[in-house]
Amino acid sequence: MGSGKTTVGKILSKELGINFLDLDNYIEESLEMTISDIFKHKGELFFRKKEHEYLKEVLTKKNNFILSTGGGTPCYGNNMDTITENTSDVFYLKVSIPGLIERLSKEKETRPLIKDLSKEDFPEFLGKHLFERSPYYSRANHKIVSDKKTPKDIVAEIKLLLG
Numbered sequence: 001m002g003s004g005k006t007t008v009g010k011i012l013s014k015e016l017g018i019n020f021l022d023l024d025n026y027i028e029e030s031l032e033m034t035i036s037d038i039f040k041h042k043g044e045l046f047f048r049k050k051e052h053e054y055l056k057e058v059l060t061k062k063n064n065f066i067l068s069t070g071g072g073t074p075c076y077g078n079n080m081d082t083i084t085e086n087t088s089d090v091f092y093l094k095v096s097i098p099g100l101i102e103r104l105s106k107e108k109e110t111r112p113l114i115k116d117l118s119k120e121d122f123p124e125f126l127g128k129h130l131f132e133r134s135p136y137y138s139r140a141n142h143k144i145v146s147d148k149k150t151p152k153d154i155v156a157e158i159k160l161l162l163g
Contacts, residue, residue, distance in 0.1 A: 004093055
């Protein structure tokens, strides 16, 4: 969450001339509800089940595209296995906790998992989430430290890694 996956993915897709798909947008369009409304009215468990279902769907039905997932996607429902079984080009855009605080503070209200957190609880929440999620994120084939880098810098780094 807040690492720039969607921004970087869109720029990369333009530069490589291939389609971009944001999994959260795909879920919203398929269910005709925003992610916030899904969490609010159906709950996180419902969301995670649908997320897994749609992840499998796009990875098996679509070819040659860039996929941006939600920050929690790799951590639920064997999603990381599903991702790594379908591609060897999995990127983790790693941002430090201070970097995430700076980025996410501006859009806190639109993020269901953090919108109700106080300023004091925010760093602890992010640290806990990163710690819990790091075993999943570490399974990515490529890790890019993204602090202090522009989206264009990250895209250039990804293109080098892709060869």
